[in-house]
Amino acid sequence: MTHVNSRRLALTYGSLLATGVLLTGCGVLPGTGEGEEAVTVWLMRGSASEDFLKRFTEDFEAGHGGITLDIRIQDWTGIGAKVTKALDEGSGESGAPDVIEVGNTQVPQYVEEDGLLDLSLESARDLGMDDWLPGLAEPGVDASRQYGIPWYAANRVVIYNKDLFRQAGIDDPPTTRAQWLDATRKLNSADTQGIYLAGQDWYTLSGFIWDEGGHLAKESSGVWSGTLATPAALRGMAFYRQLQALGGGPKDADEEHPPQAEQFARGDIAQIISVPGAAQRILQKNPELKGKLGYFPIPGKTSSRPGTVFTGGSDLVVPANTDDRDGAVEVVKALAGEKWNTELARTMNYVPNKATLADAVAGEPGVAAMAVGAAHGKATPRSPLWPNVEAGDNPIKEYMSKVLAGGDPSTEAERASREITDRLDERN
Structure with a gap:
């Protein structure tokens, strides 16, 4: 990209x-x-x-x-x-x-x-x-x-199905990560998917990494390096893996393959992470969901601060x-x-x-x-060469899929970080 x-x-x-x-x-x-x-x-x-x-x-x-x-x-x-x-x-x-x-x-x-x-x-x-x-x-x-x-x-929020939350006995949207995981588990049933989270939604992963104090890449003395293998970044990936496992989203595709809004429109998915404008796409596919869609900020580690998001x-x-x-x-x-x-x-x-x-x-x-x-958003690293990371086969996406498929997080993070560093090298 x-x-x-x-x-x-x-x-x-x-x-x-x-x-x-x-x-x-x-x-x-x-x-x-x-x-x-x-x-x-x-x-x-x-x-x-x-x-x-x-x-x-x-x-x-x-x-x-x-x-x-x-x-x-x-x-x-x-x-x-x-x-x-x-x-x-x-x-x-x-x-x-x-x-x-x-x-x-x-x-x-x-x-x-x-x-x-x-x-x-x-x-x-x-x-x-x-x-x-x-x-x-x-x-x-x-x-x-x-x-x-x-x-x-514009940034991502959680879009949720109010009826499914009500049926699961959840009166208020979660405000912490722990509450979010608990609610999503309650939402899972034979007929309902607690959350649909594609395996390569790297913008959402970025927020979890930032929440932990990590970075996608950092600059030192004019040189940019990938930093997915730091303890903080690995904690962000660990939470992503935990949340993604509570739904049936594909591990080897992003949120548009297939379009997650269309998946949500079926009516049996309780949550997706998206910008609110996706609601129009959902309602076009399923007008019966009109009035049943709710929104809440991506929860943070504590209730005093919402999750960091890509802006x-x-x-x-x-x-x-x-x-x-x-x-x-x-x-x-x-x-x-x-x-x-x-x-x-x-x-x-x-x-x-x-x-x-x-x-x-x-x-x-x-x-x-x-x-x-x-209010707590961030953007991608300020390197003018960051487009090289997103272009073609984004190494962050590949890293995510490999970890979700069972790969060792540290090993895969090191590999992806080396690729990010190489793509941010102005000598190339």
């Missing part, structure tokens, strides 16, 4: 929540008037509805006399190469962007290419950077400089070669500021860029559960 595809995977279900017909190709407005400057903004298809963009544009232009917006909707397919080209060629090219929405885990790649403007002083502090969701903010930092400004987030989402960046630095920064501040960030979250059922703004989505149970987890 390429880096771009990793970003697409993280938002696949979240994008199902989007409504409305999105803009295609050209800007929101027909052009600029005499004496006005246009700020060209690249946003990704599915990130914002047409109505949201229309309202934002009207409000922004009314408050920023002399600046008009040219918002251009981009497709995920091939976006990495397109952004890289824009960062290389810069202003003066037709349609060259001044602001770009990128996947949060893509930012290190573009920083490495020296293509982004350092926004630490111009917008990060003004936007309250200390309160940003860590899974959005951390990938945007390099050498204490903020290049990516968090925009919105997918978007950051806003400004190309270093923009010819409208001031206008671009103003657009970023407006999109990522409290007013329009919370409006985007409400409109699209996303998590806002700050935990302090979670009340904006409190009325949507699935998104509210997401927001609880997002």
